[in-house]
Every structure is written in structure tokens, then in C-alpha cells.
Amino acid sequence: MADPSTSPPLTRASVQEALKLIGPYIHKTPVLTNTALSKLASTPRTPAELEGTPWAGRTPAKPVIRLWFKCENFQRIGAFKIRGAFHAIERLKREPAWADNGGREKGLVTHSSGNHAQALALAARENNIPAYIVMPTISAAPKIAATKGYGAHVIFSGSTSVEREAAAAKVIQDTGARLVPPYDHPDIILGQGTLGLELQDQVSLTLASSSPYASLAPASQPHAALNAIITPCGGGGMLSGVALSCEATGIRVFGAEPSHEGADDCTRGYYAGKRIENVKSLTIADGLRTPVGLYPWSVIYERRLVSGMYSVSETQIVAALRLVYERCKLVVEPSAVVGLAVALYNEDFRAMVEKEAGEDGWDLGVVFSGGNVDLEALSKLFSS
């Protein structure tokens, strides 16, 4: 993709420019609310519920939280990743040397077994650009089929990152295709951040008219905007992009991670003051198994555009997942609900909201990042 040194600066204005570029190609996904879940988020947990957690024995927090769900599970290819993919291509199309040197014909390459693979395949096809996707041989058959279904060339590799990168390097050598990484690039970050702009506008519009939370809103004064947004954090492309989309708006941004087998690398790094570069976790939130990238880290930590990082257990992720299916009637993937799980179950987050927001509470945007589930795997989660 485009040389990062030619990327627009990492600012809110650049996210606004990105939205202009990709707007015609993406869905403006709906923002949904759910009174039952907002009530649950605003109900203190019982001391018994805190047994066996790091917060056992602590007085349960009493936050007031009105939840607004940004439903990127309804996005094209079923996840937010299409935003970054389209933005990367739009930026490349504006790099004169790329087209002049036959870049369009040479194509694009990435290594991914997940949503980024399908996103790049679709965005490339709609631009008549060949796409080469390096996938581990052990990838699930439906994922391989979906990626091929979008017209991409699938190249198989071993499953370690070294093997995948070597296979991608060979494609580049053979074809001259340009690499489009899944998160660690300014153009990807700016693309993903566009969902933050939409979410801000959608909530403000609803609050300005009639709010579904009229009965829950504080009598003191009506809110005019979101107070905060929480998003999942894997490589950090979306979290850093959303943080940029909120720069200087007064809306605070938080990141959520699974804690399982050290997948909370960004949380640990954030509080230790040093990025953690390697993660090896098999958390059920399979989109969040990667360490946070350098560009995202610069936004999240170095510029402090993210106000805090929080993590949740596998059990808490499954509990939140179940609530979204049963109460919201939405199909989401496990990675999508870590932000909700933090709002419902992480006492550090909940105590912080209680302290910061007081009785008025917060209108909290929660990003449901995607809905690409393997129904067989999901069935195992729900039948156990």
C-alpha cells in the first residue's frame, strides 16, 4: 500500500477525509440500543458475583451507563475491516506512481485468515485489482471459500507469522503486488476510524430528537453527545482510528481486550509504559490474538488519545455474547463483544465510570466490530 510517509497526518480531519473517500463503498451501519442491557450495565453487581474475580471483596461499583451499539456486524463482509481496505486502495489510486508503474495490474497482497482477507478481496475486486491472500493451510474451509468467493487468489502457507510473511514476500517478488497490512498502517487506521465519526453523528442526532432512553436520562440536563466510546483492541487499527475520530471532541475512548493467555498485551503495555511485541493466545476472541501495532500504539499510548485499557475473561466474553444473542437478537463474533463485557463485568471500568460520571451517568458507544461466526464453533460455546 501507499508509503506511510505519504499518508495524511493522524488527525480527526484526516479521518473525515477518509470518510469522504470510502463513503460510497461502505454501509453506514445502524446504531441500536437495548433498554434491558443498559439497565443491567447500570445495576451494581452482587458481592457473590465478584467472588472468584480480581475484585472479590470490593464494594461493587454503581455506574449509570446508557449503551449505544455501533453494529459493524451489518457492515459489508460482516465487519469493520472493509473500511480500512477501501481506504488503503483509494489512497493508492491517488499515488500517481502506483498506476503509472502498473501497480493496478500487479495487484495487492496480504496475509490473514480473518476478516481483513475478505475485506481486501472484496475491495480489490470492486476496483478490478488482483488480490493475493496468504492463508494458513489449517484455515477453516468456510473462510477459504469466502475469500475465494470474493475473487481472490488464495496462497497457502504454514501457520506461523514467519511462514506467512515469507509466503507474502514470495508473492511480492513474483508479481510486484503491494502489501496491504491488516492494521499497522496510517491509511488503515484512518479508514477504520470512520466508524467513530458515524457513531458520534448518529447518537447526537438521536439524542437531539427523541431518545429511547428518555426514562433513564438524568433530569438535570439533556445530553447532546456521547460521553465515551469503547472498542475491541487486537492490532489496534480500529481503536486508534476511533481515538483519532474523537480527538478534541471531549469524547473519551477506551480499549477492551481478552485477558486469556496474555492477549491483553495492549492493556499490560499501556500501564507498564512499553509496547508488548509478541502474543501467543488462543482466546475465543480470535480477531484479537495479535499484538498492538506500532502506528496504533503511537496514537493509543504515546499521544494518550486512549484514556484507558481494560480486559475481560473468556467466561465474561461468553456471557456478554449470550446476552447479545438473547437480548439484542444480533449475530456477532466473540471479538465483537469484549467492549460490552468490560462495561458489564470489569469493576475497574465500572468504578471509573461511577467516579467520572456520577449520577448523570454516561452515554457509552460500544462497537460491535463484526459478525462473522462459524456456527459450528458458536454452537459449542452455547451448548457447554
Add this chain to the structure above:
Amino acid sequence: MADPSTSPPLTRASVQEALKLIGPYIHKTPVLTNTALSKLASTPRTPAELEGTPWAGRTPAKPVIRLWFKCENFQRIGAFKIRGAFHAIERLKREPAWADNGGREKGLVTHSSGNHAQALALAARENNIPAYIVMPTISAAPKIAATKGYGAHVIFSGSTSVEREAAAAKVIQDTGARLVPPYDHPDIILGQGTLGLELQDQVSLTLASSSPYASLAPASQPHAALNAIITPCGGGGMLSGVALSCEATGIRVFGAEPSHEGADDCTRGYYAGKRIENVKSLTIADGLRTPVGLYPWSVIYERRLVSGMYSVSETQIVAALRLVYERCKLVVEPSAVVGLAVALYNEDFRAMVEKEAGEDGWDLGVVFSGGNVDLEALSKLFSS
């Protein structure tokens, strides 16, 4: 509930009046589209796919179908049944003798283990009216919990209809509560029909602005409205109500049923010219195990306000269910997808659309009636 002889006439105007009465208490549920599913519906099946079906050896039909999904899974209590329950109560409140004779204090009763139980419980609670729900002892624990959660008194009975009706009769004798049947009453029919009015308006508004189907629409002339609606049919309350909502609009209405173990009673009765009064089926579409009621039958068959009835197999229901989860990212219950299954898999329906609609095709409204699934039971469907 109100004496049927005092109910408004079964007309479109009465459905419009019902919407005015219940509008403040219900959600105007969204209408969603899905390009992939509309393309699938507009793709002829292969001869191989018709093997083992009643249409084996026939030339596959080539209909053009643009699907519009009315998402009553997002309705309060997770299903359309809340519409009829609120309308029944609003009508009772307008019956002077009811309040004068202490009817409000005496309460309401029904026998149901499904969505009608929760609907009546919630609608009664919001009106400060006691609700008595007769449920079979074998009902699933979550359903009992949900009904109690809405504040209803749950009375257990045996599982045959005779036992359930006897238990309800005893409640009436003991308390003076009025019976609110699940479907066989004009007030219920008029309440359920309100979703048809919303669907018509929502599609017309979208078609009048920018249609998500711009690329699929015929070049000849833009559509201004739906051509047809298909809904599931159990007791027939919703189907007959929607048929009334379309009376004299030119929009054709069709009903869909499971064929398993004779659950297609209305389909068989419709083509034989005689209502079938008993059904004993354990179809996975558990909301559709009941025979069509007398009032619904009068609208569906005697007045011919329904243009045709179609049925689908259990396998076809599961296939449609899987598509809705994977493609639409919506949680729906098996009963909710029988209309979609007909549009995708019933060659009689598809051939009829091809013949009636020609190359222009139809804009077809498909009602997703509810989303109250037992995740454990669902997991079994998807893991097999």
C-alpha cells in the same frame, strides 16, 4: 377479552385504527435488505438441488425476487405478538362495562408456552392489570422465568390442550379474569396486522428515495411499492391481519407453513376448501404447530384475501435459518424463516412469481416474526 361482536370490522381501516391505539407501546421495527439473499432468491436452483423434492425433474423456475425483511425479532418481547396483546387490552379499556365491573382488577388470562404468554404478561403489566398465564409443566425453564420476569402469575397444567383449557377455565372461575386467546379473535388479528402497514410504508419510502437494489431493479420503471408479502402461518392471526392491511392495495399476500407431520394444515385446507381443525406436529418451527383459527380462516380462505399458501420441509427451514444467521447477522427463531424458505426453495411459489412478475420481478416483503430462540436448542440444529 372484548366480545368479538363488539370488535371493529375486519378491514384495512380497522388495522389503521389499531396502529393508532398501539403505536405508543410498540417498536416500529426496521426493514432490512440483503443483496446476497436477493441474488440467491433470483438464481434458478439446479436440477440436482431439486432431486429428492416434490419438484424433481421439473425445469427450475427463474423468478426475480428482491427481498425486504420486516424484523419483528427486534420487536418488544422479541416477537410480533406484543402487537395483538396491546391491541386486545386497548380494546378492553374502551369497553365501559369491563372497567365498571372491576375487570381491570380481575385481570387477564391465557394459556400459552410461547411468545403470546410473554406478550400478554408485558402488556398487562404496563397497564397495571394482573396476568395469569397457564403453561404446561414441561415448559422450558427460561420461558417460565421470562414470563414470571414480566410479572405474570404462572399456573401450571398438563400439556394437552384440554388440560390447558381446563386450567384456564379454573382461573376464570376463581378470579373473574378475561381470556385473551393467542390468535382466534378479531382484536388480535387487527393488532398483528399493524406490522403490514408499517412494512408497506417503510418499503415505499425507501423505494421513493434511493433503493439498495438500484442495480437489481428493472430498467423499465421504478417500483413505488411492494408487490407482495409472505408471512408465517400458525394460528393465522398475523397472516390474516397482514392480509387485511393489504386489502385493496394491489399487494398480494401469501402464507408459509412447515410441512412436517401435517403442520401445513392451512395449506392443505386452503386447497381442499375446508379448514383442518387438528394438528399434532413437532416441527422445529414451534410457533407454527397450531391449526389455523376460525376468524383467521374467514379472512385467509373465505374472503380470499390470501392469494396462496405454501409449505417447506424441516431441512429447508434449517437452511434458511443458517442463511439468516450467516448473511443477515440476525437472531431469528425457526418459525420466523418459513417465508424466506418458501421464497428460496418452494418451486411452486417460485414458478408462480416467474409467471406473474416476469423479468421485472417482485419486491417481496418477508416477515421475520420473532427471535426468541433457546440457544441450546439452536446449537443442536447448527452442529448437526
